[in-house]
Amino acid sequence: MDATAETLTFTRRPDSWLTRLFDYKPFLIAACLAPTVVLLGLFLTYPLGLGIWLAFTDSTIGQPGSFIGFENFVTLAGDPVFWMSVTNTIFYTATTTVAKLVLGLWLALLLNNNFPFKSFIRAIVLLPFIVPTVLSAIAWWWIYSPQFSVVSYVLIRLHLIDSNINFLGTPWAARWSLVVANIWRGIPFIAITLLAGLQTISPSLYEAALLDGASGWQRFRRITLPMLTPILSVVMTLTILFTFTDFQLVYAITRGGPFNTTHLMATLAFQRAIPGTQLGEGAAIAVAMIPFLAAATLASYFGLGRRKWQQGGTDE
Amino acid sequence: MNSASDALADADDLGAGAAVLEKGGASRGDGPERLAWDSRFRRFVVIYLPLAIFVVVLLFPFYWMAITAIKPDDEMYDYKRFNPFWVYHPTLHNIRVLLFETSYPHWLTVTMTVAFAATALSLLCSVLGAYAIARLRFRGAQTVGLAIYLAYMVPPSILFIPLASVVFQVGLYDSPIALILTYPTFLIPFCTWLLIGYFKSIPYELEECALIDGASRLQILRRITLPLAVPGLISAGIFAFTLSWNEFIYALAFIQSSENKTVPVAILTELVTGDVYQWGSLMAGALLGSLPVAIFYSFFVEYYVSSLTGGVKE
Incomplete structure (x- = not known):
């Protein structure tokens, strides 16, 4: 706000050609956009196209390879590990997204109350989101240790189980372990963004509803949810997008094991492309993610996002 | 796993502690002391308890990380003699190994x-x-x-x-x-x-x-x-x-x-x-x-x- 308070004086020396060039608007626009366009073009748009091309080649690291048509996809279609990674990814995305949204919304509603140390609690709740995912995943790995799991210890002490749980040793136990870790990682982001949405809802709406004798459930169903829908749809779209393409948690906790049963499409793509050096096949797996992603994103965006009229806007 | 119904039941409390007071008063019609205690208890169950569980679960991996980092090996792998939730003889050994080796x-x-x-x-x-x-x-x-x-x-x-x-x-x-x-x-x-x-x-x-x-x-x-x-x-x-x-x-x-x-x-x-x-x-x-x-x-x-x-x- 300083700039407004002090008096600025602009001394204009006899215009050099450089100053005049920067005052020429088309040039200025081009100059401002150039760095972004160059960087994103070189390292985002070009690789995106290249990835699709690579999926149709037999490239390996360091070797361009040649066009082989749909061969990679045909190989993948007959590969049970690939299909398992597809079902794993869908299972992982579906379960965690639902759980994260429900729990995140619940936490947001809790945080929207008045209680002591509110801002402090809000701050520490966001920690799982701030800390590098791989590092917290290592902590989960240790929590899931077959011999020294603290969860097993507590459950044994409570006499709920007799022996240690082998969290990462069997496929379903490992999948659920990953789901829990992902939910833990995802709740804070959803809760904090939804909390921001909750705070924009005018209290007068609730007051009016109270006067009309609306119950708590009715207030939630008729005021909170509809008012939250726009932000909910954005949050849900982002959540689906990032969960579907998740890599870090799985790579850090199970590396796709036991026996390739917990691979997500992203981790399988990595395994085939980088350590396995089959860039083409890895790229084909990555490209196979795109239709799923597009479908999930469009569904959640249009399913919820189109209700702009509920906020008094127009339904474009 | 907490169900959706919990989340929704909790929405009862949304925005206004006053709402709780009103409701408690209207339905029970008891004296003011009972009312105050009742609503405070309700507020505890509906807000503080789930909030505390959330905070504990969200922070536990960090606590576990921190406490493991300063545990000596014998405590780390012996849950019979040492309670794993506490560290009896904190050591900087692990951190020293990390920084110097x-x-x-x-x-x-x-x-x-x-x-x-x-x-x-x-x-x-x-x-x-x-x-x-x-x-x-x-x-x-x-x-x-x-x-x-x-x-x-x-x-x-x-x-x-x-x-x-x-x-x-x-x-x-x-x-x-x-x-x-x-x-x-x-x-x-x-x-x-x-x-x-x-x-x-x-x-x-x-x-x-x-x-x-x-x-x-x-x-x-x-x-x-x-x-x-x-x-x-x-x-x-x-x-x-x-x-x-x-x-x-x-x-x-x-x-x-x-x-x-x-x-x-x-x-x-x-x-x-x-x-x-x-x-x-x-x-x-x-x-x-x-x-x-x-x-x-x-x-x-x-x-x-x-x-x-x-x-x-x-």
Whole structure:
């Protein structure tokens, strides 16, 4: 706000050609956009196209390879590990997204109350989101240790189980372990963004509803949810997008094991492309993610996002 | 797993403790003391108890990480004699091993350098880009803005394979420069989006006045728009720094040699050797790797929250 308070004086020396060039608007626009366009073009748009091309080649690291048509996809279609990674990814995305949204919304509603140390609690709740995912995943790995799991210890002490749980040793136990870790990682982001949405809802709406004798459930169903829908749809779209393409948690906790049963499409793509050096096949797996992603994103965006009229806007 | 019904039942309490009071009073019709106790108990069950469970569950892995990092080996692996939730003889052994017998300090330096350089580069690009999109009215500005939003939606796990090939082609494989140049692919879209929002909140009149006073466009950007957008710059900067510090998949794919690895990658690939995991050092590494961002975060909580929510609200 300083700039407004002090008096600025602009001394204009006899215009050099450089100053005049920067005052020429088309040039200025081009100059401002150039760095972004160059960087994103070189390292985002070009690789995106290249990835699709690579999926149709037999490239390996360091070797361009040649066009082989749909061969990679045909190989993948007959590969049970690939299909398992597809079902794993869908299972992982579906379960965690639902759980994260429900729990995140619940936490947001809790945080929207008045209680002591509110801002402090809000701050520490966001920690799982701030800390590098791989590092917290290592902590989960240790929590899931077959011999020294603290969860097993507590459950044994409570006499709920007799022996240690082998969290990462069997496929379903490992999948659920990953789901829990992902939910833990995802709740804070959803809760904090939804909390921001909750705070924009005018209290007068609730007051009016109270006067009309609306119950708590009715207030939630008729005021909170509809008012939250726009932000909910954005949050849900982002959540689906990032969960579907998740890599870090799985790579850090199970590396796709036991026996390739917990691979997500992203981790399988990595395994085939980088350590396995089959860039083409890895790229084909990555490209196979795109239709799923597009479908999930469009569904959640249009399913919820189109209700702009509920906020008094127009339904474009 | 908590069910949806819990979440919804809780919405009962939404917004107003007064609502609870009213309801309790109306339905039971008891004396005021009973009412006060009742509503306080209800408030405890409906708000404080679930909130406490949330906080404990969300923080427990960090506690577990921290306590393991300072445990001596005999306590770490003997739950019969030692309660695992406490540490009886704290030791710095694990941290010392980490700092003096591994290349951890070196990995920290690499991570720090990459994070700062990538943040600086992204901020420079996004400030200019956002200024052009938000302030220099031109046809197609909206389209450019939308394209940048779409770029934000492109997940790194789709990009890393072709990017590895590009990085190899330009001869940057196994170099931290590859990371500095590729991190902006997810930082620039985010920062630009955030800064567009900030620039839009600055009134046009300020710039128009300066134009009339004879300022050049660059002078306006430097002396009026940028100073007013400082909070936005800080938000974008610290968020970009955190994102680069936490980045994993590119660093894993593009870096081969041990001395060029970043902390998250190095801990997972260099400290995990063989079948016997050194849990103490692993946890110490995870703890020390988390501390810089956690400290950073504690100073700028409000900026984090605003950039987080600003990025979503469009």
